[in-house]
Amino acid sequence: MATAPKNRPARAKRVRTRITDPDLPLGLTPAQCRHMYRQMVLIRRFEEHAAEAYAQAKVGGFLHLYIGEEAVAVGALNAGRDDDHLLGHYRDHGYALARGCDPKACMAELFGREDGLCHGRGGSMHLAEASRNFWGGYAIVGSHIPIGAGMAYAMQYQQRDQIVLDFFGDGATGNGIFHEGLNMAALWNLPIIFICENNLYGMGATLAEESPVSEMKIKAEGYTMPAVQCDGMDVLAVYETIQRAAEHCRSGKGPFFVEALTYRFRGHSMADPELYRDKAEVQRWRTQDPIPRFGDFCVEHRVCSPKELAQINEEVEQQMLEAVAFADQSPWPDPSEVDRWIYAKPIDPEVNALLEQDGASALLAPEPEVKEAGV
Ligand SMILES: Cc1ncc(C[n+]2csc(CCOP(=O)(O)OP(=O)(O)O)c2C)c(N)n1
Numbered sequence: 001m002a003t004a005p006k007n008r009p010a011r012a013k014r015v016r017t018r019i020t021d022p023d024l025p026l027g028l029t030p031a032q033c034r035h036m037y038r039q040m041v042l043i044r045r046f047e048e049h050a051a052e053a054y055a056q057a058k059v060g061g062f063l064h065l066y067i068g069e070e071a072v073a074v075g076a077l078n079a080g081r082d083d084d085h086l087l088g089h090y091r092d093h094g095y096a097l098a099r100g101c102d103p104k105a106c107m108a109e110l111f112g113r114e115d116g117l118c119h120g121r122g123g124s125m126h127l128a129e130a131s132r133n134f135w136g137g138y139a140i141v142g143s144h145i146p147i148g149a150g151m152a153y154a155m156q157y158q159q160r161d162q163i164v165l166d167f168f169g170d171g172a173t174g175n176g177i178f179h180e181g182l183n184m185a186a187l188w189n190l191p192i193i194f195i196c197e198n199n200l201y202g203m204g205a206t207l208a209e210e211s212p213v214s215e216m217k218i219k220a221e222g223y224t225m226p227a228v229q230c231d232g233m234d235v236l237a238v239y240e241t242i243q244r245a246a247e248h249c250r251s252g253k254g255p256f257f258v259e260a261l262t263y264r265f266r267g268h269s270m271a272d273p274e275l276y277r278d279k280a281e282v283q284r285w286r287t288q289d290p291i292p293r294f295g296d297f298c299v300e301h302r303v304c305s306p307k308e309l310a311q312i313n314e315e316v317e318q319q320m321l322e323a324v325a326f327a328d329q330s331p332w333p334d335p336s337e338v339d340r341w342i343y344a345k346p347i348d349p350e351v352n353a354l355l356e357q358d359g360a361s362a363l364l365a366p367e368p369e370v371k372e373a374g375v
């Protein structure tokens with residue numbers, strides 16, 4: 001499954017490799033463009049290797065791939081600040097890697113190993129890294145929408161200028177918790193960008209089967225916040241839209257809703273036989289693949305030569321082989337420490353006593369070890 005890079009831009013042969021000072025839009029520098037291209041390739045290759053490892057039974061639980069949607073995480077997180085708070089749903093490898101989490105630690109987390117990002121206690125759907133203000137992958141659809149609003153309230157209350165980026169799918173907009181989150185965010189003017197990845201499906205249900213409206217932004221408009229759509233297959237379109245949204249939120253104007261129109265090239269999870277959609281539809285969307293599309297842009301704007309793009313692909317591939325080797329050799333967690341790293345603070349002693357009474361002591365949090373408090 002992990003194949004040699006195929007995403008060489010179609011126009012590569014016609015473009016001269018002369019690198020001059022490019023006239024780039026949105027105030028971007030060539031280095032930023034190369035960084036975004038590399039990040040998208042990183043997410044793609046990481047997941048191709050993860051899929052291969054899943055087929056070899058090295059990854060427990062479910063595995064939801066972000067392949068096809070890379071431009072959303074990369075465009076959005078490059079437009080925001082590194083200290084902005086980040087929450088996402090279970091299709092979360094892209095957020096972690098675009099935020100700068102170590103791919104080796106992410107792979108080891110998928111493998112359930114001690115060197116994993118969360119010491120193997122979270123797995124694919126629950127990547128998180130507190131030191132990067134990345135508060136996780138959430139498996140309960142929509143559950144992180146009010147959590148994000150709560151974080152935005154904290155930022156407002158503490159008069160900080162960080163904002164919250166909260167990613168979720170079209171399917172989440174049918175949940176009550178989505179409406180509660182947007183309602184409070186609008187009512188209290190909270191600094192949060194709701195980023196809805198409309199990929200046309202919620203598991204095997206089509207948009208028409210899951211939502212009375214095909215445009216998710218309509219649901220946000222009812223809460224009076226600005227709500228716009230952008231091409232989620234175009235990293236620059238996402239970048240531009242989130243830049244605008246971030247400026248709005250950071251200047252105290254309240255929440256902003258962005259609907260990124262995107263598509264997942266793979267099934268809902270690795271366990272999905274994809275009986276609900278046509279292969280021809282997937283092929284059509286593949287022509288919009290954000291990676292070669294942005295590669296073309298980089299070559300046309302003389303950000304880098306086709307040869308340099310190929311080199312980025314090769315370097316990332318090598319990095320992924322190392323990530324898999326690292327995860328393979330990382331030790332398994334000690335079963336006697338299954339509850340370590342789970343709670344930032346131990347739960348209330350009274351609750352512990354009740355759990356003990358019920359014979360549920362395995363669920364108890366350990367005594368606090370302050371230096372290990374973060375996940
Ligand atoms: C509250 C809740 N209900 C149902 C599920 C089962 N479930 C898991 S993923 C999913 C579909 C979500 O679709 P969407 O929000 O569009 O995200 P996508 O998978 O398309 O990225 C559902 C219904 C769940 N995890 N949580």
Ligand SMILES: [Mg+2]
Nearest residue numbers: 169170201202
């Ligand atoms: Mg969806």
